[in-house]
Structure formats: C-alpha cells, structure tokens
Amino acid sequence: MFGTCFGNVRTTVPLVHNITNYVTVNDVANVLLACGASPIMSDEPRDVADITAICGGLNINIGTLNERTIEGMFTAGKKANELGHPILLDPVGAGASALRTDTAIRLMEELELTVIRGNISEIKTLACGSGTTKGVDADMADAVTEENLSEALTFVKSFGKKSGCIVAVTGAIDLVSDGEACYVIRNGRPQMGKITGTGCQLSGMMTAFVAANPENRLEAAAAAVCAMGLAGEIGWSRMEEGDGNSTYRNRIIDAVYHMDAEVLEKGARYEVR
Amino acid sequence: MFGTCFGNVRTTVPLVHNITNYVTVNDVANVLLACGASPIMSDEPRDVADITAICGGLNINIGTLNERTIEGMFTAGKKANELGHPILLDPVGAGASALRTDTAIRLMEELELTVIRGNISEIKTLACGSGTTKGVDADMADAVTEENLSEALTFVKSFGKKSGCIVAVTGAIDLVSDGEACYVIRNGRPQMGKITGTGCQLSGMMTAFVAANPENRLEAAAAAVCAMGLAGEIGWSRMEEGDGNSTYRNRIIDAVYHMDAEVLEKGARYEVR
Amino acid sequence: MFGTCFGNVRTTVPLVHNITNYVTVNDVANVLLACGASPIMSDEPRDVADITAICGGLNINIGTLNERTIEGMFTAGKKANELGHPILLDPVGAGASALRTDTAIRLMEELELTVIRGNISEIKTLACGSGTTKGVDADMADAVTEENLSEALTFVKSFGKKSGCIVAVTGAIDLVSDGEACYVIRNGRPQMGKITGTGCQLSGMMTAFVAANPENRLEAAAAAVCAMGLAGEIGWSRMEEGDGNSTYRNRIIDAVYHMDAEVLEKGARYEVR
Numbered sequence: 001m002f003g004t005c006f007g008n009v010r011t012t013v014p015l016v017h018n019i020t021n022y023v024t025v026n027d028v029a030n031v032l033l034a035c036g037a038s039p040i041m042s043d044e045p046r047d048v049a050d051i052t053a054i055c056g057g058l059n060i061n062i063g064t065l066n067e068r069t070i071e072g073m074f075t076a077g078k079k080a081n082e083l084g085h086p087i088l089l090d091p092v093g094a095g096a097s098a099l100r101t102d103t104a105i106r107l108m109e110e111l112e113l114t115v116i117r118g119n120i121s122e123i124k125t126l127a128c129g130s131g132t133t134k135g136v137d138a139d140m141a142d143a144v145t146e147e148n149l150s151e152a153l154t155f156v157k158s159f160g161k162k163s164g165c166i167v168a169v170t171g172a173i174d175l176v177s178d179g180e181a182c183y184v185i186r187n188g189r190p191q192m193g194k195i196t197g198t199g200c201q202l203s204g205m206m207t208a209f210v211a212a213n214p215e216n217r218l219e220a221a222a223a224a225v226c227a228m229g230l231a232g233e234i235g236w237s238r239m240e241e242g243d244g245n246s247t248y249r250n251r252i253i254d255a256v257y258h259m260d261a262e263v264l265e266k267g268a269r270y271e272v273r
Numbered sequence: 274m275f276g277t278c279f280g281n282v283r284t285t286v287p288l289v290h291n292i293t294n295y296v297t298v299n300d301v302a303n304v305l306l307a308c309g310a311s312p313i314m315s316d317e318p319r320d321v322a323d324i325t326a327i328c329g330g331l332n333i334n335i336g337t338l339n340e341r342t343i344e345g346m347f348t349a350g351k352k353a354n355e356l357g358h359p360i361l362l363d364p365v366g367a368g369a370s371a372l373r374t375d376t377a378i379r380l381m382e383e384l385e386l387t388v389i390r391g392n393i394s395e396i397k398t399l400a401c402g403s404g405t406t407k408g409v410d411a412d413m414a415d416a417v418t419e420e421n422l423s424e425a426l427t428f429v430k431s432f433g434k435k436s437g438c439i440v441a442v443t444g445a446i447d448l449v450s451d452g453e454a455c456y457v458i459r460n461g462r463p464q465m466g467k468i469t470g471t472g473c474q475l476s477g478m479m480t481a482f483v484a485a486n487p488e489n490r491l492e493a494a495a496a497a498v499c500a501m502g503l504a505g506e507i508g509w510s511r512m513e514e515g516d517g518n519s520t521y522r523n524r525i526i527d528a529v530y531h532m533d534a535e536v537l538e539k540g541a542r543y544e545v546r
Numbered sequence: 547m548f549g550t551c552f553g554n555v556r557t558t559v560p561l562v563h564n565i566t567n568y569v570t571v572n573d574v575a576n577v578l579l580a581c582g583a584s585p586i587m588s589d590e591p592r593d594v595a596d597i598t599a600i601c602g603g604l605n606i607n608i609g610t611l612n613e614r615t616i617e618g619m620f621t622a623g624k625k626a627n628e629l630g631h632p633i634l635l636d637p638v639g640a641g642a643s644a645l646r647t648d649t650a651i652r653l654m655e656e657l658e659l660t661v662i663r664g665n666i667s668e669i670k671t672l673a674c675g676s677g678t679t680k681g682v683d684a685d686m687a688d689a690v691t692e693e694n695l696s697e698a699l700t701f702v703k704s705f706g707k708k709s710g711c712i713v714a715v716t717g718a719i720d721l722v723s724d725g726e727a728c729y730v731i732r733n734g735r736p737q738m739g740k741i742t743g744t745g746c747q748l749s750g751m752m753t754a755f756v757a758a759n760p761e762n763r764l765e766a767a768a769a770a771v772c773a774m775g776l777a778g779e780i781g782w783s784r785m786e787e788g789d790g791n792s793t794y795r796n797r798i799i800d801a802v803y804h805m806d807a808e809v810l811e812k813g814a815r816y817e818v819r
Contacts, residue, residue: 021587022295022568022571022587023571023572023575023585023587024572024575025295025296026296026297026299026300026469026470026572027519027572029296029297029469029470030468030469030518030519030522033467033468033469033518034467034517034518034519039296039469040366040369041294041295041296041336041337042337042366042370043337043339044337044338044339044340044372046340046372047338047339047370047372047373050369050370050371050372051366051369051370054369063587064587064588064589064590065590065593066589066590066593066614067590067592067614068339068340093586093588093597096586096596096597096600097588097593097596097597098596099590099592099593099596100593194579194580194803195576195579196572196575196576196579196585197572197575234515238515242780242784242797242800242801242804243800244580244799244800244801244802244803244804245576245579245580245799245800245803246573246576246580246795246796246797246798246799246800246803247796247797247800249519249576250519250520250523250796251515251519251520252519253517253518253519254515254516254517254518254519254520255515255517256517257467257517257518257519258515258517295568298568298569299569299570299572299573299742299743300792302569302570302742302743303741303742303791303792303795306740306741306742306791307740307790307791307792312569312742313639313642314567314568314569314609314610315610315639315643316610316612317610317611317612317613317645319613319645320611320612320643320645320646323642323643323644323645324639324642324643327642341612341613511788522792523792523793523796524788524792524793525792526790526791526792527788527789527790527791527792527793528788528790529790530740530790530791530792531788531790
C-alpha cells in the first residue's frame with residue numbers, strides 16, 4: 001500500500017504549492033523533486049491564487065510568517081478549498097508566540113484542512129491551547145514514548161476526530177490518524193533532529209503524497225512519514241567518519257531520490273492501532 | 274573565446290547584485306563565488322539603488338516576487354540602466370500567474386534589459402503572451418529537441434531581434450541569440466532538472482559573465498551556459514552510488530569552483546547557427 | 547577556558563533568536579544545531595517580542611534587511627534588552643548603502659548591544675562613518691595583516707571602549723576585544739571566504755556562545771571565533787580532489803558538529819594583547 005502511494009507520486013508528478021519559511025525552503029524544494037513531485041513557492045497575496053490553481057496540493061508552513069504571507073496563506077487556502085485541493089498545515093512554533101498560535105488556529109477555523117503535521121507540542125497547542133513550546137523543537141517532556149503511547153494515541157485520535165483532519169504528530173515515534181485508525185511509525189533516527197527542517201521537508205513530501213493519492217489520504221500521509229524516516233535510516237548508513245549534520249541532510253534527500261516502492265514497502269516499520 | 278570570457282570573470286571579480294527568490298538564493302551566491310565573482314543580495318526599494326551602484330551587473334529573478342521586491346526590481350533596474358550596467362531578467366514562472374507574467378512584461382517594457390534567460394515556456398510567454406507553464410519547469414511538449422530545433426531557432430532569433438536583448442532559452446538543448454547569431458549548446462545532463470535552482474544559478478553566473486565581458490556579451494552569455502552545463506557533466510562524473518540530487522547540487526558548484534578557461538574551452542559543446 | 551565556553555553551549559542548549567538574511571539562514575540554523583544550540587528565526591514585528599522572550603540570545607544580521615524586518619530588529623532588540631538577553635549585531639554591508647549604514651548605527655544607538663561582529667570595513671563604517679565597502683566582503687586594502695596589526699589592535703580596542711560592546715573583527719587575522727584585552731586569533735583558512743555566509747554562521751554561533759557564558763562573554767566570543775576557524779581547518783583537511791566551496795561548506799558545519807571542548811582547546815591559536 002505504502003509502495004503504491006509512493007509510486008503514485010512518481011507517476012503523477014504532483015505540483016505542490018508551498019508557502020513556507022525561508023529557513024528550510026531550499027531543502028523542501030529538493031526533497032519534493034527527490035520524491036518525484038514538483039515544487040513551486042509563492043507567498044504574495046496577489047500571486048498565490050493563480051499559482052495554487054495550477055497545483056495539486058498546498059503546503060502551508062507558518063515558520064517565519066509575516067503579515068503579508070499570512071494573508072497569502074488565507075488567499076491560497078480559500079482557492080485550494082474552492083478547487084478541492086488538499087491542504088497541509090505545518091504549525092511551526094505554534095505555542096511559541098501569540099501570532100503563530102493565533103494564525104494556526106485561524107487557519108484551522110477558516111480553511112478546510114486535509115492534514116495537520118507538527119511536533120507534539122505544536123499539535124497540543126492547536127488542540128488545547130496549552131502545550132509548552134521550546135522554540136520550534138518539541139519539548140522533551142512531551143515527546144511520544146513507548147511509555148505514554150496509549151495516552152498519546154487517544155489524544156491524536158481525538159484531535160483527528162474533532163478537527164476533521166488527518167493529524168500527524170512526528171517525533172521519535174510518529175502517529176498519523178484520521179480520528180479512527182492511527183498509524184504508529186517507528187522509522188527514523190534521533191540524529192535527524194540535529195538537521196534544520198526535516199519536519200518542513202516531511203510536510204512538503206506529505207502534501208505531494210496526499211495530492212497523488214486522493215482515495216487513500218491517510219495511508220499516503222503515513223507513507224510519507226515512513227519514507228522520510230526510512231530515508232533518515234538509509235542516509236545514516238552512508239555516513240562516514242567525520243560526517244555531521246550538514247552532510248546528513250544531503251544524504252537523506254539523496255536517499256529519497258533513490259527510494260522506490262519496493263524499498264519503502266520493505267523498510268516501513270509501523271503498526272495500525 | 275569562451276575560455277577568455279571565463280578568465281575575465283576570475284580576473285575582474287565582478288560584484289553582482291541579485292534580486293532573487295529565497296528558494297535558491299544560497300546556491301546562487303555560492304555559484305557566483307565559485308566562478309570567481311562576488312554576490313550581493315538586496316531587494317528593499319530603499320536599499321537597492323545604492324547597492325546596484327557599487328555592482329557591475331544586476332540579476333533580476335522574479336521567483337517568490339512580492340509587491341515590495343517588485344518595486345525594488347524597478348528601482349534597481351532604473352539605476353542600473355542609468356549607470357550602464359547590464360541587467361539580466363530571469364522570468365521564473367512567467368505564464369504561471371498573472372502577476373508574474375505582467376511583472377516580467379513590465380520589466381521588459383520599462384527597463385533596458387541586456388539578457389533574458391528562462392525556459393522555453395517562460396520565454397514564449399514573454400514573446401507571445403501564450404505558452405503553457407507547468408509551474409516553474411518547462412512544459413515537456415514545448416521542450417527544444419533536435420526535431421523542432423530549426424523552428425525553435427527561428428523563434429529565439431526573432432524574439433531576440435524584437436526585444437533587443439540577448440535571449441537565452443535553456444533546456445536539454447540551449448539556445449542563446451542576440452537576434453542575429455544563435456549559439457546552440459549541448460552541454461549538461463538531464464538530472465540537473467531534479468535539482469532546484471540550476472536555472473537560477475545559471476542566471477547569476479551569466480550576469481557575472483556578461484558584466485566581465487562588456488565587449489562580447491553574446492559570447493559571454495553562451496559561455497556561462499556551457500560552463501554550467503559542463504559543470505553538470507563534471508559533477509555527474511564524480512557521483513558515487515547512493516548519491517542523489519542533493520549531493521549532485523554540491524558537486525556541480527564544486528565543479529564550477531575548479532573550472533578554468535582551458536577546461537571550459539575543451540568541454541564546451543556548441544555550434545553557431 | 548575556550549573548551550569550557552563550548553561545553554556550556556552543549557550543556558545548556560541556548561535557544562537563539564535570529565533575525566537574519568535569507569541568503570545564508572539555512573546554514574546559520576544548521577551550524578547552531580551543530581554546536582549544540584537551538585535556532586529559531588522570526589522577523590515579523592508582531593512575532594519577534596514573543597519569540598525573543600523564550601530565547602537566550604538575539605542575533606541581528608542586517609543582510610537583506612527591509613522596512614518590515616528593520617522594525618522587527620528594533621522591537622526584538624528592545625525586548626531582549628528588557629530581559630537582559632545578549633544581543634549580537636552583524637552589520638552586513640554597512641558602508642555599502644545608506645540604509646544599511648544608518649540602520650546599523652541606529653541599532654547601536656537605540657539598543658544596548660553585547661557584541662558587534664563584522665569585517666574590518668563594516669566595523670570601520672560603524673566606528674568612523676568611513677571605510678570602503680566592496681559589497682559584503684572586506685576591502686583587501688583594509689584587511690588586518692601582521693604588518694598593520696598593532697594599528698588594527700588600537701582601532702578595535704578603541705571602538706570597543708567607545709561603543710561599550712565586545713567588538714569582533716574577522717578576517718585573515720581575527721580580533722576580539724572588550725576595549726581592554728584583545729584576542730588575536732589565527733585560526734581559519736582563506737578558502738572560507740569563497741563560501742557564502744561563514745561570517746553569518748559565526749555570528750549565530752557567537753550569540754549562542756555568549757548566551758551560554760554570561761560571566762565570560764569576551765572569552766565566549768573569542769572561543770566562537772576559534773571554533774569556527776578551527777572547523778574551517780578540520781573541514782579543509784577532509785576535502786578530496788574535486789571538492790569545492792559547496793562541499794567545503796558542508797564539511798565545516800560537520801566539523802562543528804563533531805567538535806568538543808578538548809579539540810577546541812587543542813586547536814585554538816590565539817594570543818591576548
């Protein structure tokens with residue numbers, strides 16, 4: 001199934017409209033190309049409706065948001081909704097500032113989102129207005145672990161149901177749920193957290209996967225998580241002595257570039273709960 | 274001749290002012306340094322005139338344009354025209370949105386451009402207001418091939434003549450014409466299309482080449498195309514098993530860094546028609 | 547001492563708020579992660595006060611400044627001052643445009659800065675309103691050399707005293723002074739100048755070092771300079787035939803990733819004058 005989802009990205013080459021932060025945008029573009037999709041970036045309110053109209057999906061990432069790009073997010077989102085395109089929201093730093101929290105919540109309220117993907121702290125902020133955000137990385141105390149897994153499952157499913165979105169909480173253990181089923185994914189490596197933007201990259205790829213698999217969005221979102229995590233494992237296996245986070249970044253994107261349906265099927269480590 | 278053009282970049286170290294998208298800007302800066310030029314980025318209307326005044330050439334790339342940066346493009350362009358500096362326009366995504374198409378056309382009308390560099394779809398949009406743009410990558414049906422080459426030559430020469438600019442259409446086969454002669458260039462590798470921003474990088478480098486060769490702008494523009502394509506070939510020859518588009522990006526810039534006049538002369542594959 | 551300063555970064559994981567240019571921002575984020583700190587980027591006036599409040603230090607870099615981000619710099623800076631957080635100013639391109647010069651000077655006047663880090667030309671601009679800036683790279687004639695070292699020392703100490711800041715002038719020889727003592731640092735390699743943003747990366751890291759060592763800010767700033775230069779040396783030693791500036795960039799960040807207190811202590815080359 002995950003292999004098929006990935007194959008559909010490679011064969012349909014979805015064009016993904018990204019309104020995303022300027023920190024990690026280059027890696028988002030390269031990982032989208034690596035997985036077989038095609039990226040376009042545009043955040044100007046007067047530009048975004050035209051751009052999103054020619055795309056297959058919209059990836060909204062609120063890192064380095066500003067008043068102009070926030071307006072762009074709503075304009076693009078409304079157009080995408082009109083056209084029935086899937087929208088992914090990556091609420092980078094929700095909980096870290098009032099503007100980020102409010103913007104993420106307003107995007108949830110005013111747009112029909114398909115997927116929300118973030119770390120546990122960001123997702124908790126959206127779910128309950130609480131959660132402690134230490135910058136853009138998940139607070140350690142909140143991390144999903146084997147110990148608190150069943151509690152986390154209940155939380156993610158409940159937020160999926162309440163929001164009507166696929167909710168993807170990523171961390172050491174990743175959870176992807178539509179409110180009913182929940183994929184529990186154990187791909188990836190902790191060293192990925194030492195690279196800026198692996199989460200942003202995943203959001204880009206997930207938008208492509210969901211756009212290319214309109215009939216199986218939950219599976220597609222989960223497949224993207226597995227693909228990114230597996231790329232982290234493959235990339236890590238190619239690290240040489242002295243290589244660090246900058247080289248690891250390249251190796252992960254390279255691994256996505258070479259991944260195919262079979263590799264993903266074989267390497268995906270998940271259960272459905 | 275191409276070797277001399279490149280040599281002039283290394284000896285005169287032209288400072289290039291770039292108003293360019295935030296997706297690929299880092300690679301543009303690094304490739305400019307790699308080829309021996311010096312980059313500076315500035316897009317604020319209140320900043321650009323001063324910056325462009327100390328530079329030797331201006332590279333305007335409309336990817337991720339916004340209202341403020343559009344104003345910056347015109348302000349910088351007028352100053353560059355006043356000072357006789359060459360201006361290159363890279364109409365990223367012209368045809369994909371009204372704002373991009375209109376901005377590119379207005380830049381052509383209100384500024385005296387030296388070079389316009391884009392893919393066939395973008396250039397067709399500027400030439401005829403038509404052309405189908407699929408995002409920022411050239412539409413396959415429109416690609417310049419050996420089959421439609423003579424038709425494409427006629428088109429590029431005619432647009433060169435009409436616009437009064439050097440026109441560079443890049444793709445599998447690259448065409449660079451001033452309306453009279455046309456360089457037909459066959460350097461490069463198809464895998465370069467899987468890296469975000471090789472076109473943007475070429476625009477930066479081409480601005481440097483043109484700035485460093487005021488007496489031979491057509492040759493300089495063509496030399497930059499050959500240099501980028503050749504770097505793609507050299508970079509590819511250094512790829513190892515498992516390397517993908519992210520590593521390829523590094524290897525291409527590295528190849529520019531090590532290229533010299535002799536390597537370029539020897540590796541350039543072109544004819545003049 | 548330098549080892550201890552570095553160790554404190556790794557153990558306290560300071561969160562650094564960066565208002566920085568979009569050219570080199572990704573490398574700044576990755577080098578901050580590499581040295582053990584945690585980066586967050588935000589430049590929107592309505593966002594920056596909240597963000598800086600949860601951080602331990604503020605890095606203001608004026609490359610690609612615009613009217614909105616300038617406002618963000620002042621808003622963030624005032625909040626950081628209120629909270630007693632250290633602020634570093636990197637006056638990229640001061641002297642190259644009136645807007646950059648004026649903004650840097652106003653930031654000095656209206657904020658209580660902890661560190662100012664730039665090349666000699668930028669620092670001279672701030673000190674005397676003179677200095678010739680050739681883009682964002684230091685003018686050769688102005689470079690600190692063994693020949694003009696004692697003159698440069700006098701200048702840096704005097705500007706340190708006058709400004710009340712730690713002043714770090716980086717180049718072939720680096721000088722870091724609080725107006726009394728001056729660290730003269732000889733780590734690094736000339737090829738680092740062929741990579742865009744090694745200065746910006748250093749500013750990010752220096753902010754982290756200063757934030758993590760409130761009692762020893764001068765030593766911490768000097769330690770960051772040594773760490774970056776030493777990473778340039780270690781990264782260079784790992785270069786293979788054909789590697790150029792793009793690969794070198796990765797190897798430097800990788801070297802920071804693997805550096806520890808002992809390596810830094812052993813490799814730091816400096817004297818105090």
